[in-house]
Amino acid sequence: MTTGAQSLAEPIRSRRNHWNNQVATHAVMRPDQVAFRFKGHDTTWRQFHERSLRFADALSRRGVGFGDRVLLLALNYTEYIEAVFGINALGAIAVPVNFRLTPPEVAYIVADSGAKAIVTDTMLVPLATGVMGQAPALETCVVIGGQSGEGVLGYDELLVEEGEPHVPLDIPEDTPALIMYTSGTTGSPKGAVLSYENMNAQALTCIRAMELDAGSIGFCTSPLFHIAGLGSLTPYFMLGGTTVLHPLGAFNATEWLDAVEQEQATAAFCVPVQWQMICEEPTVKTRKLALRMLCWGAAPASDTVLRAMDDCFPNARNVAVFGQTEMSPITCVLEGDDAIRKLGSVGQPIPTIQARVVDDEMNDVAPGEIGEIVYRGPTLMQGYWNKPEATAEAFAGGWFHSGDLVRRDEEGFVYVVDRKKDMIISGGENIYCAEVENVLFAHPKIHEAAVVGRPHEKWGEVPVAVVALLNPDDTLTLEELGPFLNENLARYKHPKDLIIVPELPRNASGKVVKVDLRKDYSA
Numbered sequence: 001m002t003t004g005a006q007s008l009a010e011p012i013r014s015r016r017n018h019w020n021n022q023v024a025t026h027a028v029m030r031p032d033q034v035a036f037r038f039k040g041h042d043t044t045w046r047q048f049h050e051r052s053l054r055f056a057d058a059l060s061r062r063g064v065g066f067g068d069r070v071l072l073l074a075l076n077y078t079e080y081i082e083a084v085f086g087i088n089a090l091g092a093i094a095v096p097v098n099f100r101l102t103p104p105e106v107a108y109i110v111a112d113s114g115a116k117a118i119v120t121d122t123m124l125v126p127l128a129t130g131v132m133g134q135a136p137a138l139e140t141c142v143v144i145g146g147q148s149g150e151g152v153l154g155y156d157e158l159l160v161e162e163g164e165p166h167v168p169l170d171i172p173e174d175t176p177a178l179i180m181y182t183s184g185t186t187g188s189p190k191g192a193v194l195s196y197e198n199m200n201a202q203a204l205t206c207i208r209a210m211e212l213d214a215g216s217i218g219f220c221t222s223p224l225f226h227i228a229g230l231g232s233l234t235p236y237f238m239l240g241g242t243t244v245l246h247p248l249g250a251f252n253a254t255e256w257l258d259a260v261e262q263e264q265a266t267a268a269f270c271v272p273v274q275w276q277m278i279c280e281e282p283t284v285k286t287r288k289l290a291l292r293m294l295c296w297g298a299a300p301a302s303d304t305v306l307r308a309m310d311d312c313f314p315n316a317r318n319v320a321v322f323g324q325t326e327m328s329p330i331t332c333v334l335e336g337d338d339a340i341r342k343l344g345s346v347g348q349p350i351p352t353i354q355a356r357v358v359d360d361e362m363n364d365v366a367p368g369e370i371g372e373i374v375y376r377g378p379t380l381m382q383g384y385w386n387k388p389e390a391t392a393e394a395f396a397g398g399w400f401h402s403g404d405l406v407r408r409d410e411e412g413f414v415y416v417v418d419r420k421k422d423m424i425i426s427g428g429e430n431i432y433c434a435e436v437e438n439v440l441f442a443h444p445k446i447h448e449a450a451v452v453g454r455p456h457e458k459w460g461e462v463p464v465a466v467v468a469l470l471n472p473d474d475t476l477t478l479e480e481l482g483p484f485l486n487e488n489l490a491r492y493k494h495p496k497d498l499i500i501v502p503e504l505p506r507n508a509s510g511k512v513v514k515v516d517l518r519k520d521y522s523a
Helices: 019-029 045-061 078-089 103-113 122-130 155-159 196-210 227-239 253-263 272-280 303-312 388-394 433-441 478-488 514-521
Strands: 034-038 041-044 069-073 093-096 117-121 140-144 176-181 191-195 217-220 242-245 267-270 293-297 317-323 330-335 354-358 371-376 400-408 414-419 424-426 429-431 446-456 460-469 497-500
Touching (some): 019 045, 019 227, 034 045, 034 078, 041 045, 069 103, 069 122, 078 093, 078 140, 103 191, 117 122, 176 227, 191 196, 217 227, 253 272, 267 272, 272 293, 272 303, 303 317, 354 400, 388 400, 424 446, 424 460, 433 446, 433 460, 446 514, 460 514, 478 497
Parallel strands (some): 069 093, 069 117, 093 176, 117 140, 217 242, 267 293
Antiparallel strands (some): 317 330, 354 371, 371 400, 400 414, 446 460
16 A cells, blocks of 8 residues: 655556556656647646645545545536546545436435545536435535535535545455446446556557557547446556546537547547438538547447448548446457448457357357357456345346357357347247338438337237438338338238337437337337
């Protein structure tokens, strides 16, 4: 363990290889390089390091220590990331929370995590203060961009309190750094416990797959409460590059291009529907952009979108990532020409993990056969917070059970067929929703599609299609769809009802929220 005698002007002399130590090194080796830029304001590595340690000191004075949990309920700010590092400098655990959740949902996470403090912003103060009574030890509420008042403390005011910046502990790599709660699309939220080792391995995966270096400028539009947002920053923590945080809000392709051009960003992640909007923006091909890496994930991309990306960004590489929170999150990568050559695939498992496709008895299935993909490796979470039974179930047989039903081709490329619980059993036949959705997605009138099961007296369940049309003024009936389905899908897999909606409900990571569709359309 380090002592107070250690100088903050020196890199931490530790063999521990995790993000706090890496940032400490950047603060010395590249002190004046911009670490983060948000709304035109630059924060250098030295400033970032010092501010995070001052925040750690402020938390320590209020009783937060090793192993305690601190919630983050805020929009994207540089201070959000400072707070994560300040929390970790104490050996405490950061718990990012989706700010779009309802008060009961946030209250559940507060109670489940046993939080001791919460960091929020001025817009979300009512939500944050409204859940303060849900955990016995939750007494501190810090507001980014706000001033101290009744029941709350101003973030910037804490940083100028008397005292010295906290000297970070020499924390073992297997110590929990984050608890990332799943979106709840598969039931009650579960907190995936991620260690420093997990996030370090995730950073290496990103660096290798995306060919990043210390000169890279990342452009972050994802919310930091999501592993896709916070996880996308990890390679810059390791390399010492620059991250531009884009303000959250309704996605606007012109504003996105304006910012990427102005900042000369070299790498960016978007979900496919956002890339489609960007490629359709009239000025995209006339921009003076520095993008070298286009990353996408969270949803499948059509051949049309992929070819448009290649056409609009001829000097950039195209990389798709697939994974889940429990894996920190990346498990598979699909690069370059393979995105079109292996259309529909999520790629090949990354080299740092082991992956198998197995049946219910944990036997490996042959290429082309459907099974559950299971994982183990350095990016795998330690378990679910406060849920030993769910952890034991997820780790049955010594492998993490993803819940994804997939098939693997002869070259090792993985194709997701469905989530296990999304499989419909109709008349004794298994119907994989993703297979039906892929067929619907190819129809010329359909923009996006989702399939859910509806209870049926005779067949047990029947599939129901919920679709959004490319042209909102167009029409489509089940009868009109019939001949197309006959050509592409076995009859027992045909949807028995067709529901037209303006758009499908999606969570913050861009994934369709099927629990909402089941609630609305499966009765």
